[in-house]
Amino acid sequence: MANSAWGYGVPMISVVGDSFCVPYTMEITVKKRIQGFSKAHYDVFDSSGNLLLQIDGSVWKISKKRVMRDPTGIPLLTLKQTICNFGQSAKWRKVWTVHPGENSDDILFRVEERNPVQLKTRLDVFLPDNDNKKAGDFYVTGSFASLSFKAYKDKSPIAQVHHSYSWGSFCKGRESFKVRVQPEVDYSFIMALLVILEENEN
Known part of the structure; x- marks a missing residue:
């Protein structure tokens, strides 16, 4: 995975909490598995396992x-999906x-699908204090076909x-991701975005 221009000394990006920001590049492994016919489960590990x-x-x-x-099972975030129609000529979008914890109505951030009919997915991320409905604070791009x-x-x-990705692991209901998170970037925020993009793609 190529190095990015993001480096040390940049402002901290803390969305979920400062405790998820570290002063070095995080190398993370995400393992997804389908349990039975009803549950999806992701485990997130650091480079030491x-x-x-x-x-x-x-x-x-x-x-x-x-x-x-x-790791102890205490809820940190709840991710909820709805499907909305943005105007008469717009397509239905996810x-x-x-939300923080498991039962809160407070919103930490909102993620909108830019265009449901596109080869390369783009998701726009809006923080609560963003009054600009068109420009997100962050965005995510990628596609299942490109595997990145x-x-x-x-x-x-x-x-x-x-x-x-491999067909063998996919057929067994197992997938694996390698994630590189830049220094001082909230890795729990990145994991939430990854899960949302993965769920939208699927």
Whole structure:
């Protein structure tokens, strides 16, 4: 995975919490598995194999919901999907709201699908204090076909994802991602974006 222009000394990007920002590049492994016929589960590990985060939720539902937990099982975030129509001429698009904990109505950020009919997915990310409905604070691009995703702040990449995909693992309901998160970037925020993009792609 190529190095980006993002480097040391840049302002911290803390969305979920400062404790998820570290002063060095994070090399993370994300393992996804389908449990039975009803649940998707993600495990997030650091480069030493320590469990950092867990994300789970039901697979076969129209409105998806995913809960991110710490290694002890305490809920950190809830990711909720709705499908909205933006105007009479607009297509139906997927929108996710991300909330702290498991039962809060507060919104940490919102993720909108730019255009549902496109080869390369783009998701725009809006923080609560963003009054500009067209320009997000962050955006994510990628596609399942290209097996790689990137997250950006303005035009600077803040995280890159490589999808280690094979037909054998896919048929067994298992997938693996390698993620590089730039220094001082909230890795739990990046994991939430990765799960949302992956769920939209699927």
